[in-house]
Amino acid sequence: MPGRLECISLHSVKGGVGKTTLAVLAALRLARRGRPTWLVDLDLLGTSLADALPLEAPLHPERPLDLTRAPVDYLSAGASQREAFRRAHGIGANVPYLDDFILHANPSWDPERDARPEAIGWRLAGGPESLRVLPAQATPASAGLILPLLRDDGHSGFLESRLEWLLSYLVPDEGAATVVLDAPSGMHGLSRAVLSMALRLSGTPRQELSADGGMPARLADASVAWRTLLVTSGDIQDLRATDRWIDLIEDRDRAVVELVMCRLGRAAASAIDLANASIAALGRCARVHAIPEDPRLRIFAGEPLAAAEAMVASIVDAPATRDQDARPSPLTAEEREELRALKARMDRCSLGDRPTSPSAKSLRRLLDLEARARAAPSVAPAIAAKPAAPAGP
Numbered sequence: 001m002p003g004r005l006e007c008i009s010l011h012s013v014k015g016g017v018g019k020t021t022l023a024v025l026a027a028l029r030l031a032r033r034g035r036p037t038w039l040v041d042l043d044l045l046g047t048s049l050a051d052a053l054p055l056e057a058p059l060h061p062e063r064p065l066d067l068t069r070a071p072v073d074y075l076s077a078g079a080s081q082r083e084a085f086r087r088a089h090g091i092g093a094n095v096p097y098l099d100d101f102i103l104h105a106n107p108s109w110d111p112e113r114d115a116r117p118e119a120i121g122w123r124l125a126g127g128p129e130s131l132r133v134l135p136a137q138a139t140p141a142s143a144g145l146i147l148p149l150l151r152d153d154g155h156s157g158f159l160e161s162r163l164e165w166l167l168s169y170l171v172p173d174e175g176a177a178t179v180v181l182d183a184p185s186g187m188h189g190l191s192r193a194v195l196s197m198a199l200r201l202s203g204t205p206r207q208e209l210s211a212d213g214g215m216p217a218r219l220a221d222a223s224v225a226w227r228t229l230l231v232t233s234g235d236i237q238d239l240r241a242t243d244r245w246i247d248l249i250e251d252r253d254r255a256v257v258e259l260v261m262c263r264l265g266r267a268a269a270s271a272i273d274l275a276n277a278s279i280a281a282l283g284r285c286a287r288v289h290a291i292p293e294d295p296r297l298r299i300f301a302g303e304p305l306a307a308a309e310a311m312v313a314s315i316v317d318a319p320a321t322r323d324q325d326a327r328p329s330p331l332t333a334e335e336r337e338e339l340r341a342l343k344a345r346m347d348r349c350s351l352g353d354r355p356t357s358p359s360a361k362s363l364r365r366l367l368d369l370e371a372r373a374r375a376a377p378s379v380a381p382a383i384a385a386k387p388a389a390p391a392g393p
């Protein structure tokens, strides 16, 4: 019986809001628990994780690389950079990227001859042994191959199916593995494919990509829990844009989506903005997290990561919002009905719509029920502790 996959995907409407930072820190924190942890860099045309972190490339002696086999060793981070440079400039030596997996489609679709994630997984120098990173190549040379996949809807089924195959290979024989997927900014294309996969795989019954079926058997048999983090800045225009995308997600699926307000500066973190944002968001998604703008979170500048890892604990340690192994609700039937009614009321408010904002008392009641429903803090204390929006005029 195959084991279990616990996936976290990060998305955003706008770029530069902190997805990759949070993805790296979340993967590190999760990997320290000792489980196999995969950090999947889906920013195929943006900044590669191989450029952002001291990664050690898997070493394959064969030429051309045989990505159906596990690597024999790992290069040093410095040697990996040199090899990556050579590959980017088309001068021979080879290091594998996630692109090789995504684009590798053998005509007979023989899983035995498919590229394996182990063959592509890079180690993080000084990082936990249980962590492997699948970095994107993200070079101008790869754009010609990648762009049609990202932009042409005719290919999106292929892309989503290829991601399903990737996940199927990450299902452990027993126990659980963690997969963190860092999607490119924008809610279209590849990011949409990941979101679609998240909603299909974590729902009950699990939905197939195509009416003809075709989900890899190993994935179909595994249990899958999925958390979708929609990352936004605290800027009102970004919150509004994000809110519009959340609006497109069906009610039953919004329970999977968590909002992360990242890089919150002093102005944006003012009580009213936060309370308003949480009021609007709570009606629409499962949780709201707040991460401040903090120099310790600039992990790509070379600062040590340990302090930063602890700063994402409130996100990482929250349980899955929709899990196939359903647990009995800790709320009574009346409390569940009260929660549903409060959420429906929140749903009618929109950002900046202060006159119709509910009272601080009902917001607190909602937060309390939400927290108990999940047997874990549902909203970052930074938000819950703020006073709610003022009552109407």
Ligand SMILES: Nc1ncnc2c1ncn2[C@@H]1O[C@H](COP(=O)(O)OP(=O)(O)OP(=O)(O)O)[C@@H](O)[C@H]1O
Residues within 6 Å of the ligand: 012, 014, 015, 016, 017, 018, 019, 020, 021, 022, 043, 046, 184, 185, 262, 263, 264, 291, 292, 293, 294, 295, 297, 298, 299, 300, 301
């Ligand atoms: N909470 C934070 N405090 C301070 N700096 C941050 C924080 N989060 C991210 N940054 C910095 O902001 C920049 C963008 O972050 P990051 O690359 O993680 O965003 P992203 O959403 O992945 O961007 P992209 O859309 O381009 O992939 C980086 O320089 C990062 O160090």
Ligand SMILES: [Mg+2]
Residues within 6 Å of the ligand: 019, 020, 021, 043, 046, 182
């Ligand atoms: Mg990024």
